Amino acid sequence: MLELLGMPPAASSHAAEIDQMSVLVHWLMLVLFVGWGAFFLFVLVRFRRGANPKADYAGAKGKIAKSTEVAVAIVEVALLLFYAIPAWATRVRQFPAESEATVVRVVGEQFAWNVHYAGPDGRFGRTDIKLVSSDNPLGLDRSDPVAKDDITDINNLHVPVNRPVLVHLSSKDVIHSFGLYEMRVKQDAIPGMQIPVWFIPTVTTDDMRRKLGKPTFEYEIACSQLCGLGHFRMRGVVIVQTPDDFQKWMAEQSKDLAAGR
Numbered sequence: 001m002l003e004l005l006g007m008p009p010a011a012s013s014h015a016a017e018i019d020q021m022s023v024l025v026h027w028l029m030l031v032l033f034v035g036w037g038a039f040f041l042f043v044l045v046r047f048r049r050g051a052n053p054k055a056d057y058a059g060a061k062g063k064i065a066k067s068t069e070v071a072v073a074i075v076e077v078a079l080l081l082f083y084a085i086p087a088w089a090t091r092v093r094q095f096p097a098e099s100e101a102t103v104v105r106v107v108g109e110q111f112a113w114n115v116h117y118a119g120p121d122g123r124f125g126r127t128d129i130k131l132v133s134s135d136n137p138l139g140l141d142r143s144d145p146v147a148k149d150d151i152t153d154i155n156n157l158h159v160p161v162n163r164p165v166l167v168h169l170s171s172k173d174v175i176h177s178f179g180l181y182e183m184r185v186k187q188d189a190i191p192g193m194q195i196p197v198w199f200i201p202t203v204t205t206d207d208m209r210r211k212l213g214k215p216t217f218e219y220e221i222a223c224s225q226l227c228g229l230g231h232f233r234m235r236g237v238v239i240v241q242t243p244d245d246f247q248k249w250m251a252e253q254s255k256d257l258a259a260g261r
């Protein structure tokens with residue numbers, strides 16, 4: 001139903017909750033739009049110049065206007081307290097344990113997403129801004145023993161399905177925004193900050209293609225902050241794989257790294 005209205009397909013465990021919130025907000029906005037629109041038309045007729053030749057500075061004293069305003073405020077507070085804040089709390093109060101998640105660093109730059117995995121040792125190697133170059137966009141220090149097995153990629157975020165993904169998000173230059181529409185994830189990437197974001201992908205890319213009947217479908221990483229002239233081409237893809245395929249991909253990357261490719 002939501003997809004008919006132009007919403008992207010949902011592919012993460014918390015997507016339904018976010019969608020439910022959007023639906024409630026839109027219903028409230030529809031009620032307000034119709035309500036205030038009707039009131040506006042009523043006012044145009046009721047206070048027309050022909051019937052009111054002399055201005056009345058005291059204004060209307062009806063109880064309905066006041067109680068309507070109070071009711072709208074109560075509904076808005078209820079949406080905030082019972083839906084929006086609890087939904088947000090589940091995103092930021094507790095993050096998945098690193099031992100039970102796919103942990104990855106994502107560093108935005110004008111105009112690409114750099115992806116950094118810790119590799120088999122599970123530890124991220126040292127990075128240094130002085131080492132940043134066109135073939136080492138993350139500034140990874142390969143002389144650090146912990147960095148030797150680290151896997152890096154650009155604009156491709158491989159993750160296994162049904163396992164929490166914990167992204168440590170940052171930026172090298174300006175403010176970008178990490179927007180994964182199908183995962184219902186959006187978080188600003190800010191220079192000088194490492195911001196954790198997490199989600200659990202529930203549908204592999206292949207399964208989603210089959211479901212949608214679109215063989216070329218990809219989960220997009222869209223930069224959602226206007227970050228410069230090349231903003232439009234700052235896009236990557238999230239490749240959600242079965243755990244086996246993900247392990248295979250990881251092993252291939254390690255092999256390529258060892259072979260110096």
Ligand SMILES: [Cu+2]
Pocket residue numbers: 108109110111175176177223224225226227231234
């Ligand atoms: Cu950007």
